[in-house]
Amino acid sequence: MQIFKEKQPLIATLQSYKSTGNTLGLVPTMGALHQGHLSLVKQALQECEIVVVSIFVNPTQFDNPNDLEKYPRTLEQDINLLKQAHDNIIVFAPNASELYGDKVISEQFDFQGLENVMEGKYRNGHFDGVGTIIKLFFTIIEPDKAFFGEKDFQQLQIIRKLTEILELPVEIVGCPIEREESGLARSSRNERLSSLSREKAAFIYNTLLKSRELFGTKSADYVTQWVIDEFKNHPFLELEYFEIADTRTLKKANRKQKGANYRAFIAAYADDIRLIDNMPLNN
Structure with a gap:
């Protein structure tokens, strides 16, 4: 080397x-x-x-x-x-x-x-x-x-x-995104998380999985509001943003367009540590 x-x-x-x-x-x-x-x-x-x-x-x-x-x-x-x-x-x-x-x-x-x-x-x-x-x-x-x-x-x-x-x-x-066993996206910032926060932060990945499932039958607005409500009830994590966007333009999805690929993007805080993740929704 x-x-x-x-x-x-x-x-x-x-x-x-x-x-x-x-x-x-x-x-x-x-x-x-x-x-x-x-x-x-x-x-x-x-x-x-x-x-x-x-x-x-x-x-x-x-x-x-x-x-x-x-x-x-x-x-x-x-x-x-x-x-x-x-x-x-x-x-x-x-x-x-x-x-x-x-x-x-x-x-x-x-x-x-x-x-x-x-x-x-x-x-x-x-x-x-x-x-x-x-x-x-x-x-x-x-x-x-x-x-x-x-x-x-x-x-x-x-x-x-x-x-x-x-x-x-x-x-x-x-x-592709590399994930820990819990599903949490690997990040250098993860090392700053307490063991409890690291465990609870897996909620981010689980929320993305559920979002992908909901997106199959629900609108982007419905899924977004569902995520916001889920984080409101979470005692350890604070949501900064959740957005569903076109993967090519990164523009927010208002209505699903035929032939377009969408991705869910999220940023949240565990303690004072900012974590981001994303997941394809229909490809």
């Missing part, structure tokens, strides 16, 4: 690999790696000869300074976990100045409305930060493929739009 903290030596190494025809995959992460991340790495290794895993807690995508401060940073543990996965992994773990220089600020992007709903509505400037860091990684690493989890489905669609807008020759690969 090779580990780089500076971009120029990384670029030189990657150019030597690419010059011999190797396919290059990228798995961008913010560290605190878990089995969900490793499933992305595994898929990348199946499709590419060389895989770069970036580990960088990106400050420009946090609108809450406390959230940024509390985000787990476990680089040594992450590297050990990746070593167990495969030898043919390159780790890129830069600091903020290596990527941003003196000004740690976001570019501004027009993602044609994808950025204004759900996560974008509740996290000011979040997707500008995501777009900025992914553009930087794509420019430095020049991957053939980049792998992202469907847990952050809105982010996945925005990154696809980013490559379209910037005309970048990167194939974006969406990977």
Whole structure:
């Protein structure tokens, strides 16, 4: 395994690999790696000869300074976990100045409305930060493929739009959500949950399952109101939003359209920890 903290030596190494025809995959992460991340790495290794895993807690995508401060940073543990996965992994773990220089600020992007709903509505400037860091990684690493989890489905669609807008020759690969035994979507934030909150947070997944069942016979508005009522009665979890949206446009579903695919999106708090999840409803 090779580990780089500076971009120029990384670029030189990657150019030597690419010059011999190797396919290059990228798995961008913010560290605190878990089995969900490793499933992305595994898929990348199946499709590419060389895989770069970036580990960088990106400050420009946090609108809450406390959230940024509390985000787990476990680089040594992450590297050990990746070593167990495969030898043919390159780790890129830069600091903020290596990527941003003196000004740690976001570019501004027009993602044609994808950025204004759900996560974008509740996290000011979040997707500008995501777009900025992914553009930087794509420019430095020049991957053939980049792998992202469907847990952050809105982010996945925005990154696809980013490559379209910037005309970048990167194939974006969406990977299925990895779940704990309880059904809770794997997340680095789960490690901050108490054992009781972690157990109770499985309610999020169970609610999505029931939503999918109801969506077969009920309207989107009916399902949404049912979810809101369910969370009102829950003693441990606080719902931030629940939305049913078209998977392509991310626009809220008012009426079911023939041929359209829909997905349920949810964000909720367990204690002060924000958890997100989503699930396809009809595909």
